Each structure stands twice: as structure tokens, then as C-alpha cells.
Amino acid sequence: MSEQTMRAVTIKEFGGPEVLAVERVARPEPLPTEVLVRVHAAGINPVDWKTRAGHGMAGLQTLPLTLGWDVSGVVEEVGFGVTTLAPGDEVCAMPWFPRPAGGYAEFVTAPSRQFARKPASLSHAEAAALPLAALTAWQALVDTAHVTGGQRVLIHAAAGGVGHLAVQIAKHLGAEVVATARGHRHTWLRELGADETIDYTSRRFEEATGAVDVVLDLVGAADGTDVRSVAVTRPGGLIVSVPSGVSDALAAAAGEADVRTSPLLVEPDAAALTAVAGLVDSGAVRVEVERSFGLEQAGEAHRLGETNRTRGKLVLEVAR
Structure with missing residues (x-):
């Protein structure tokens, strides 16, 4: 096929997984300071299926749209002014977020300094699972909460x-980690470094653990998790609420308890991603890929992801 086109998963309207379709589209060209990356794998995140359904970041997108922000691949071409990367370099990134990046495709372009070197110990499928999730955890725990030992x-x-990934990063920072998850995940989470595990389906977490200094809330208002977290947070402690920010109910409850709150929306950050890659290559952090799919299976991957029962990440392998 022409080098001017590429395969990409596109949506022409917001809706269910059935709107995802592989088509041939124009291949992007790198502008000055940008690189063209041949994508080997693209990570799948909840924001992907939320956006596909017309939620998430849908308001910032224009149809037709190619979803996907997590990518791992090889630099194919560099634009004028790029000094940090060269053709042949293996890289990974979460480019452009929350603007469209078009990760579910054979090629992407983005500013060179949004990319980090791929961890040498990871395959492209594993590396594609890393950026958005790891940067969210890092920016919450390191940059926002300033977690310290003890x-x-x-x-x-x-x-x-x-x-x-947050469990492992918090443990690396010297924290005592309390993790909520279904019971059959507890052995694995303890292997990752969790000191205490709580099965939220059988016990209310606020009745099962003592006071904590920081809460990383990846659930939000579902079942009142955000507001209920105030009860276990020490005065002066911090709740970082990721899914939809700080609700009015959380702000009110936290204010009464002298608990701080902060929303978080992850940003591209090559320096932080490079730091995480170092932890991965040192063995301090590992990334879990439950299952990988081909581009044509993007709809199936979204259906599985929307069950919210996956362990770690799902990935599209662009070249299988």
C-alpha cells in the first residue's frame, strides 16, 4: 500500500464498541520538533472507551476520530530541530493528552520531548501499557501528594x-500501602508490595483499616467511595480524586474534617516516564498486561475493558 496511508481504528460517531472500525487513513507527517513513530503496540485505558461512548474527553475531540494515547514503537523519521531522538530509537509515550493522539494506528506524530526511551526490559506490548497509567500514579503520588517514607x-x-503501578510506586517511595480490590487479586497485590489488602465486596474499607495520610481514589463517587474515604484520612491528609475530580460532596465532607483534596488529570511528561522506565529496568516496578489484541479486535478489547474486571492493562498489538 502507499506510504501515504496507514491502518487505523477510527470512529465516525460516538457509541458502543461496534463503532470501532479499521480503515486506511492518511499517514501523518512530522512537523519541526516532532517525530514520526511506527507504532508496535497501543495501550487501552478507561478514558478510551468513555470517550468512544461520548463521555470522557469526547468534548475535546473531532469526528472522525482515532482513539488511543498510549503508544510504544520505533522512531521512523524526525522533524527539523529534533536533537534527542533518531530513527531507529525505541520509544514510548502518552502524547498530546487530552487532545487526540491517534494511538490506535500504525503511525503517530508528536513532539519529540513527549517521548521517553522504551524500557529495555519490556516488549513493546508491555511498554505500551505503561505511560498513561504510570504517569497518573506518579503525578498523583510524587508530584501532588509528595509521598514520603513512613x-x-x-x-x-x-x-x-x-x-x-501506584502500589509499586508508593512502596518504592517508602510508604505503607493499603490496597482495595476483589479478594482473588490480593495475593498478587501483596507480591507487588501491598502491606494490607481489603476486599471491598465483603467489607467496607473504612471499617477495615486505620487512618491513612494519602488516599489515591481511582473509583470516585461510585458507592460513595470518595466521600467515605474522608473517614480514614488523617486531619491534614490528602485525597487525590482521579476519575471525575473533586465532587461537591467530597469537598464539603473533607472541609469539615480538615482533609485536603485535589483533582488530577494526567499530563504528558517524558521526564517522569523516564524515571518510571528506570524503576522498571531495575526491577522495582513491573507492568501487568492481562491480554493483547489485534487492531481488528479493538471492539472486543473495549467490551472486556468496560467490565472493569481486568488485572492490569489491555493492549492492541498493531503489528502481529
Whole structure:
């Protein structure tokens, strides 16, 4: 086929997984300071299926749209002014977020300094599972909460994409980690570094653990998790609420209890991603890929992801 086109998963209207279709579209060209990356694998995140359904970041997108922000691949071409990367370099990134990046495709372009070197110990499928989830965890725990040794950190939805990486990053920072997840995930989470695990389906977490300094809430208002977290947060402690920010109910409850709150929306950050890659290559952090799919199976992957029962991440392998 022409080098001017490529395969990509596109949506022409918001809706269910059935709107995802593989088509041939124009191949992007790198502008000055940008690189063209041949994508080997693209990570799948909850924001993908939420956006596909008309929620998430849908208001910032224009149809037709190619979803996907997590990518791992090889630099194919560099634009004028690029000094940090060269053709042949293996890289991974979460480019452009929350603007469209078009990760479910054979090629992407983005500013070179949004890319980090792929961890040498990871396959492209594993590396594609890393950026958005790891950066969310890092920016929450390191940049926002400033977690230090000896603190107690409660992580909700600890077995998910962000959660399982947050457990390991918090442990690396010296924290005592309390993790909520279904019971059959507990052995695995303890292997990752969780000191205490709570099965939220059988016990209310606020009745099962003592006070904590930081809560990383990856659930939000579902079942009142955000507001209920105030009860276990020490005065002066912090709740970082990721899914939909700080609700009015959470702000009110936290204010009465002298608990701080913060929303978080992840940003591209090559320096932080490079730091995480170092932890991965040192063995301090590992990324879990439950299952990989081909581009044509993007709809099937979304259906599985929407069950919210996956362990770690799902990935599309662009070249299988």
C-alpha cells in the first residue's frame, strides 16, 4: 500500500464498541520538533472507551476520530530541530493528552520531548501499557501528594491499570500501602508490595483499616467511595480524586474534617516516564498486561475493558 496511508481504528460517531472500525487513513507527517513513530503496540485505558461512548474527553475531540494515547514503537523519521531522538530509537509515550493522539494506528506524530526511551526490559506490548497509567500514579503520588517514607497510602481499585503501578510506586517511595480490590487479586497485590489488602465486596474499607495520610481514589463517587474515604484520612491528609475530580460532596465532607483534596488529570511528561522506565529496568516496578489484541479486535478489547474486571492493562498489538 502507499506510504501515504496507514491502518487505523477510527470512529465516525460516538457509541458502543461496534463503532470501532479499521480503515486506511492518511499517514501523518512530522512537523519541526516532532517525530514520526511506527507504532508496535497501543495501550487501552478507561478514558478510551468513555470517550468512544461520548463521555470522557469526547468534548475535546473531532469526528472522525482515532482513539488511543498510549503508544510504544520505533522512531521512523524526525522533524527539523529534533536533537534527542533518531530513527531507529525505541520509544514510548502518552502524547498530546487530552487532545487526540491517534494511538490506535500504525503511525503517530508528536513532539519529540513527549517521548521517553522504551524500557529495555519490556516488549513493546508491555511498554505500551505503561505511560498513561504510570504517569497518573506518579503525578498523583510524587508530584501532588509528595509521598514520603513512613506514610500510609490507601489506593482504591489497586488491581487496575493505574492501581497496580501506584502500589509499586508508593512502596518504592517508602510508604505503607493499603490496597482495595476483589479478594482473588490480593495475593498478587501483596507480591507487588501491598502491606494490607481489603476486599471491598465483603467489607467496607473504612471499617477495615486505620487512618491513612494519602488516599489515591481511582473509583470516585461510585458507592460513595470518595466521600467515605474522608473517614480514614488523617486531619491534614490528602485525597487525590482521579476519575471525575473533586465532587461537591467530597469537598464539603473533607472541609469539615480538615482533609485536603485535589483533582488530577494526567499530563504528558517524558521526564517522569523516564524515571518510571528506570524503576522498571531495575526491577522495582513491573507492568501487568492481562491480554493483547489485534487492531481488528479493538471492539472486543473495549467490551472486556468496560467490565472493569481486568488485572492490569489491555493492549492492541498493531503489528502481529
